[in-house]
Amino acid sequence: MNTPSAHSPELISREALQQALAELFAPWVQALELRVDAVAPASVSVVLPVGEHLARVGGTLCGQAMMAAADTAMVLALMAHFGAFRPCTTVQMNTSFLRPLVGQPARVTATVIRAGKSLAFGEIDICGASDGKSVCRASVTYALL
Amino acid sequence: MNTPSAHSPELISREALQQALAELFAPWVQALELRVDAVAPASVSVVLPVGEHLARVGGTLCGQAMMAAADTAMVLALMAHFGAFRPCTTVQMNTSFLRPLVGQPARVTATVIRAGKSLAFGEIDICGASDGKSVCRASVTYALL
Amino acid sequence: MNTPSAHSPELISREALQQALAELFAPWVQALELRVDAVAPASVSVVLPVGEHLARVGGTLCGQAMMAAADTAMVLALMAHFGAFRPCTTVQMNTSFLRPLVGQPARVTATVIRAGKSLAFGEIDICGASDGKSVCRASVTYALL
Amino acid sequence: MNTPSAHSPELISREALQQALAELFAPWVQALELRVDAVAPASVSVVLPVGEHLARVGGTLCGQAMMAAADTAMVLALMAHFGAFRPCTTVQMNTSFLRPLVGQPARVTATVIRAGKSLAFGEIDICGASDGKSVCRASVTYALL
Numbered sequence: 001m002n003t004p005s006a007h008s009p010e011l012i013s014r015e016a017l018q019q020a021l022a023e024l025f026a027p028w029v030q031a032l033e034l035r036v037d038a039v040a041p042a043s044v045s046v047v048l049p050v051g052e053h054l055a056r057v058g059g060t061l062c063g064q065a066m067m068a069a070a071d072t073a074m075v076l077a078l079m080a081h082f083g084a085f086r087p088c089t090t091v092q093m094n095t096s097f098l099r100p101l102v103g104q105p106a107r108v109t110a111t112v113i114r115a116g117k118s119l120a121f122g123e124i125d126i127c128g129a130s131d132g133k134s135v136c137r138a139s140v141t142y143a144l145l
Numbered sequence: 146m147n148t149p150s151a152h153s154p155e156l157i158s159r160e161a162l163q164q165a166l167a168e169l170f171a172p173w174v175q176a177l178e179l180r181v182d183a184v185a186p187a188s189v190s191v192v193l194p195v196g197e198h199l200a201r202v203g204g205t206l207c208g209q210a211m212m213a214a215a216d217t218a219m220v221l222a223l224m225a226h227f228g229a230f231r232p233c234t235t236v237q238m239n240t241s242f243l244r245p246l247v248g249q250p251a252r253v254t255a256t257v258i259r260a261g262k263s264l265a266f267g268e269i270d271i272c273g274a275s276d277g278k279s280v281c282r283a284s285v286t287y288a289l290l
Numbered sequence: 291m292n293t294p295s296a297h298s299p300e301l302i303s304r305e306a307l308q309q310a311l312a313e314l315f316a317p318w319v320q321a322l323e324l325r326v327d328a329v330a331p332a333s334v335s336v337v338l339p340v341g342e343h344l345a346r347v348g349g350t351l352c353g354q355a356m357m358a359a360a361d362t363a364m365v366l367a368l369m370a371h372f373g374a375f376r377p378c379t380t381v382q383m384n385t386s387f388l389r390p391l392v393g394q395p396a397r398v399t400a401t402v403i404r405a406g407k408s409l410a411f412g413e414i415d416i417c418g419a420s421d422g423k424s425v426c427r428a429s430v431t432y433a434l435l
Numbered sequence: 436m437n438t439p440s441a442h443s444p445e446l447i448s449r450e451a452l453q454q455a456l457a458e459l460f461a462p463w464v465q466a467l468e469l470r471v472d473a474v475a476p477a478s479v480s481v482v483l484p485v486g487e488h489l490a491r492v493g494g495t496l497c498g499q500a501m502m503a504a505a506d507t508a509m510v511l512a513l514m515a516h517f518g519a520f521r522p523c524t525t526v527q528m529n530t531s532f533l534r535p536l537v538g539q540p541a542r543v544t545a546t547v548i549r550a551g552k553s554l555a556f557g558e559i560d561i562c563g564a565s566d567g568k569s570v571c572r573a574s575v576t577y578a579l580l
Contacts, residue, residue, distance in 0.1 A: 023202075024201070024202060025201065025207070026198060026199050026200055026201055026207040026209070026210070027197070027198040027199075028173075028176060028177075028196075028198045028199050028207070028209075028210060029207060029209050031173060031176070032173075052172070053171060053172040053173045054171050054172075054173050055171055056169070056170065056171055057168075057169060062170070062171040062173070062174060063216060063234075063235045063238075064171070064173075064174050064212065064213035064216055064217065065171070065173060067209065067212045067213065067216070067238070068209035068212065068213060071208060071209055071212070072209065089208075089242065089245075090208045090242050091241070091242055091526075091527075091554065091576060092239070092240065092241045092242065092526075092527050092529075092576050093208075093212070093239070093240050094237070094238070094239040094240075094384040094429065094527075094529060095237065095238050095239075096236070096237045096411055096429055096431060097234065097235050097236055097237065098403065098404040098411055099404065099406075100234075113388070113424065113427065114388040114389065114424070116389075118553055118578075119526065119578065121386055121388055121427070123427070134403065134404070137403065137411070137413070137429060139384065139386055139427060139429060141386060141526060141527050141576060143553075143554065236381075236382075236409065236431060237381075237382050237384075237431050239382075239384060239529040239574065241556055241574055241576060243548065243549040243556055244549065244551075258533065258569065258572065259533040259534065259569070261534075263408055263433075264381065264433065266531055266533055266572070268572070279548065279549070282548065282556070282558070282574060284529065284531055284572060284574060286381060286382050286431060286531060288408075288409065313492075314491070314492060315491065315497070316488060316489050316490055316491055316497040316499070316500070317487070317488040317489075318463075318466060318467075318488045318489050318497070318499075318500060319497060319499050321463060321466070322463075342462070343461060343462040343463045344461050344462075344463050345461055346459070346460065346461055347458075347459060352460070352461040352463070352464060353506060353524075353525045353528075354461070354463075354464050354502065354503035354506055354507065355461070355463060357499065357502045357503065357506070357528070358499035358502065358503060361498060361499055361502070362499065379498075379532065379535075380498045380532050381531070381532055382529070382530065382531045382532065383498075383502070383529070383530050384527070384528070384529040384530075385527065385528050385529075386526070386527045387524065387525050387526055387527065390524075
């Protein structure tokens with residue numbers, strides 16, 4: 001059985017994922033200051049705090065930060081799915097920007113929707129952490145190495 | 146006529162685009178230290194210097210930086226196309242990661258392939274600045290505001 | 291308010307959507323023989339019956355039919371959202387193929403996730419009509435004319 | 436070396452690709468009546484004749500047919516690249532619709548831009564066969580089985 005929910009490793013802790021953020025990613029990605037918020041067997045939520053360094057003129061969260069946070073959160077969701085870090089690489093990512101986000105942190109929820117032997121598929125929702133309204137949706141394909 | 150090459154505003158200068166990089170984008174995006182390299186009527190090339198802050202474990206350029214550079218370069222290509230900055234927003238971006246990039250800067254070439262009244266389409270190629278081999282391809286849709 | 295659920299036209303009937311399938315689409319698309327199965331304010335499900343004309347060697351449903359059914363179902367979901375047909379055109383569609391589908395009809399569920407003044411965003415899930423397992427996911431951007 | 440142009444099997448013939456169209460694809464896909472037009476080491480062009488069965492109200496070529504033709508042409512381009520049919524499956528396809536096509540056949544050119552051990556990447560351009568103007572662009576990821 002190869003559905004994401006079919007196997008059940010011990011659930012990885014928020015602390016382990018937070019530490020992975022500090023170890024596995026480039027310093028420039030770490031500058032997003034993502035905070036792991038919730039962990040489920042095939043899904044991880046991180047919060048992207050609002051900061052002036054991420055804002056475009058006008059104060060909206062820049063799309064580049066949304067894409068980076070989405071891709072990063074999916075690596076953590078794969079860790080949650082597999083129970084540990086597994087070398088992987090992003091093959092393809094598609095992102096839709098639904099509306100701007102202003103004046104509130106973003107909640108980034110990445111979910112593994114299918115993990116096979118060599119490929120994994122995931123989906124990411126980014127919403128306002130205060131109002132819960134979706135601002136960005138992404139889908140990704142990862143190669144498992 | 147609505148093909149990108151059909152109108153011909155005076156070509157915007159590299160300096161003007163370099164200045165736009167310093168003014169229009171979030172500080173976190175500016176930390177990529179993109180340098181405008183070449184300008185054509187519907188196309189702009191920027192160089193993304195290699196830096197440790199953009200490297201994953203193993204020294205490869207992180208995909209998040211590629212996506213951010215691609216989206217940013219396309220804003221400049223739209224400036225080249227229109228002859229000036231025009232407010233716009235990314236609607237959708239799709240990125241394919243063909244192979245890793247290690248040990249050389251990246252050249253990011255963004256081209257406007259169609260600009261209508263309310264939507265613009267573009268394509269981005271990222272290649273090694275030394276070997277010229279493509280490592281990443283992206284396509285984007287922008288809403289013109 | 292412009293969220294899909296914020297307005298509430300009278301819900302369009304299955305019959306009206308079934309008739310739209312026979313009137314608005316190309317004969318080659320009609321040859322898919324889609325049947326409208328369920329209608330909600332921002333979502334429509336259609337069933338794609340299994341037929342030999344849609345099967346690749348090996349008996350799996352061809353991906354071309356999945357993409358065509360997904361795009362078609364989204365036009366119906368926009369009708370459900372707006373309460374009537376509204377001229378629109380697909381701007382962009384991204385499709386991920388999760389696993390093959392064999393020996394059962396496909397259920398195609400299209401949902402409008404955001405409809406603004408000039409653009410609408412939607413997501414489509416295709417699953418086996420018998421086992422409910424997702425085989426394909428797609429996201430689309432439409433221009434509202 | 437693993438670039439598409441680095442190896443050189445004997446170039447597959449147009450006739451062999453035309454026959455593959457009649458053997459490998461679902462009858463509903465064959466109803467597109469694609470004609471192989473040109474073959475190069477990593478690229479194949481097919482012509483999609485205009486027919487009323489593919490036209491939406493208003494006479495424009497339906498997007499569903501463009502996506503189906505693009506995906507199909509890429510299978511042929513992979514045959515050209517490998518010198519023979521190799522089992523593969525579409526993992527992901529992203530399509531942008533640039534403008535409508537009316538009153539002329541479509542030329543669909545699929546190019547392999549990277550073929551590795553387990554994944555292949557390609558890009559497709561669809562243009563008017565008479566005026567040469569691009570109407571649709573797509574990018575695809577295939578799994579090589």
